[in-house]
Amino acid sequence: MLQFDQLSYWERSTLLEGIDFLVIGSGIVGSACALRLRERFPDAKIVILERGYLPTGASTKNAGFACFGSVTELDDDLEHISEERVWSTVELRWRGLKRLQERFSADQIGLIFPGSWDLLTNDSTEQQRLSDRLDYFNEQIFRITGEKECYSYNREIAQRCGFQEIAGGFRNRLEGELHTGKLFVATQQLLAEAGIAVLNGMNVLNCEIGERDVTVTTTYGTLRANHLAVTVNGFARQFLKDERIVPARAQVLVTDTIPGWSLPGTFHYQKGYYYFRSVDNRLLLGGGRNLDFKGETSTELAVTDAIVGALEELIRTMILPGRTVKTAYRWAGIMGVGAEKKPLIELTHPHVGIAVRMGGMGVAIGSLAGEELAELF
Numbered sequence: 313m314l315q316f317d318q319l320s321y322w323e324r325s326t327l328l329e330g331i332d333f334l335v336i337g338s339g340i341v342g343s344a345c346a347l348r349l350r351e352r353f354p355d356a357k358i359v360i361l362e363r364g365y366l367p368t369g370a371s372t373k374n375a376g377f378a379c380f381g382s383v384t385e386l387d388d389d390l391e392h393i394s395e396e397r398v399w400s401t402v403e404l405r406w407r408g409l410k411r412l413q414e415r416f417s418a419d420q421i422g423l424i425f426p427g428s429w430d431l432l433t434n435d436s437t438e439q440q441r442l443s444d445r446l447d448y449f450n451e452q453i454f455r456i457t458g459e460k461e462c463y464s465y466n467r468e469i470a471q472r473c474g475f476q477e478i479a480g481g482f483r484n485r486l487e488g489e490l491h492t493g494k495l496f497v498a499t500q501q502l503l504a505e506a507g508i509a510v511l512n513g514m515n516v517l518n519c520e521i522g523e524r525d526v527t528v529t530t531t532y533g534t535l536r537a538n539h540l541a542v543t544v545n546g547f548a549r550q551f552l553k554d555e556r557i558v559p560a561r562a563q564v565l566v567t568d569t570i571p572g573w574s575l576p577g578t579f580h581y582q583k584g585y586y587y588f589r590s591v592d593n594r595l596l597l598g599g600g601r602n603l604d605f606k607g608e609t610s611t612e613l614a615v616t617d618a619i620v621g622a623l624e625e626l627i628r629t630m631i632l633p634g635r636t637v638k639t640a641y642r643w644a645g646i647m648g649v650g651a652e653k654k655p656l657i658e659l660t661h662p663h664v665g666i667a668v669r670m671g672g673m674g675v676a677i678g679s680l681a682g683e684e685l686a687e688l689f
């Protein structure tokens with residue numbers, strides 16, 4: 313492969329020299345950061361370096377839930393995280409979803425809002441305890457969104473969808489779903505229109521931060537830039553050596569087509585550790601990280617038989633009981649998580665910033681996080 317010093321004058325002077333803003337990572341966050349930088353600095357040279365031939369973390373691998381909080385997950389968060397933090401993170405997600413809708417039309421990214429369901433098994437004590445909290449949850453969501461009665465309990469959902477072992481579910485009428493592939497394509501179009509170069513296959517090995525600029529070493533040679541934005545999410549430890557961010561692998565499968573079948577929204581189960589929806593008359597199901605937290609603390613994009621097997625078991629016993637449905641696709645993506653369920657957005661030097669730790673809700677939060685980083689320069 314050609315090294316930078318073997319490239320033409322045109323290639324080097326147009327793409328690799330005189331860079332004002334270099335962004336590492338072309339996921340939702342890096343792209344949003346670059347787009348906002350363009351708005352702020354119309355004449356700047358902005359380049360994104362991405363090590364994969366496609367983004368190779370989470371942004372093209374996720375489930376496409378446009379979500380901000382389900383009852384059991386919020387309830388669980390409130391056990392471990394302060395009230396103020398939990399609701400301010402929900403607010404970020406909500407604002408992020410609004411931002412996404414300002415950048416893209418619903419059609420462009422396949423965004424619809426049929427609502428979501430947080431399924432409960434037959435534990436009436438737990439259902440009663442959570443139902444008693446609905447007024448409080450609804451008040452908080454009203455304060456954030458101005459929307460009333462976001463959550464309600466529904467007993468009919470299991471029968472309506474043919475689920476087994478499910479007693480009912482908490483509905484969130486404000487959550488939606490989008491087409492992850494369409495969001496990627498629409499983002500590429502915006503980047504191209506904004507004159508932002510995305511250089512794929514560019515693995516960043518090291519960054520040296522000088523007083524006024526940054527030298528970045530890639531597999532093909534070094535680049536200098538006046539500013540650096542690190543938006544590598546689950547891979548952040550390579551650059552930050554920071555304990556506040558941990559990689560978390562998530563595995564997903566999509567079944568063969570099931571003629572005539574679809575679901576009325578997105579579904580969460582077991583505090584969000586499992587999630588599923590229909591897409592093009594197929595079932596998309598992900599999760600199971602709770603079965604092996606240690607093993608899934610990984611940046612390796614691999615699926616495991618144990619977790620895919622557990623997902624397939626859930627299909628057989630709960631989601632599509634009595635039907636034979638084959639898995640057609642399976643893949644893994646890498647998230648960035650931490651004890652705090654809030655993105656980490658900060659300048660580490662006057663001309664170097666990071667926006668990482670998007671957790672399992674980067675579709676919602678990612679646009680805003682990238683833009684907030686761009687505001688710091």
Ligand SMILES: Cc1cc2nc3c(=O)[nH]c(=O)nc-3n(C[C@H](O)[C@H](O)[C@H](O)COP(=O)(O)OP(=O)(O)OC[C@H]3O[C@@H](n4cnc5c(N)ncnc54)[C@H](O)[C@@H]3O)c2cc1C
Nearest residue numbers: 337339340341368369370371374375377516645673674675
């Ligand atoms: C399976 C799965 C399902 C999910 N489902 C949902 C969902 O339904 N709803 C939701 O809101 N969120 C979901 N998420 C989370 C969401 O996808 C992420 O939070 C979001 O995509 C993070 O975006 P990002 O830009 O920060 O990171 P990423 O998309 O991971 O982008 C980081 C990029 O940095 C690149 N990179 C890393 N290291 C280097 C390097 N050294 N040199 C060059 N490039 C580098 C990577 O290749 C990657 O493309 C899911 C995540 C996964 C994995």
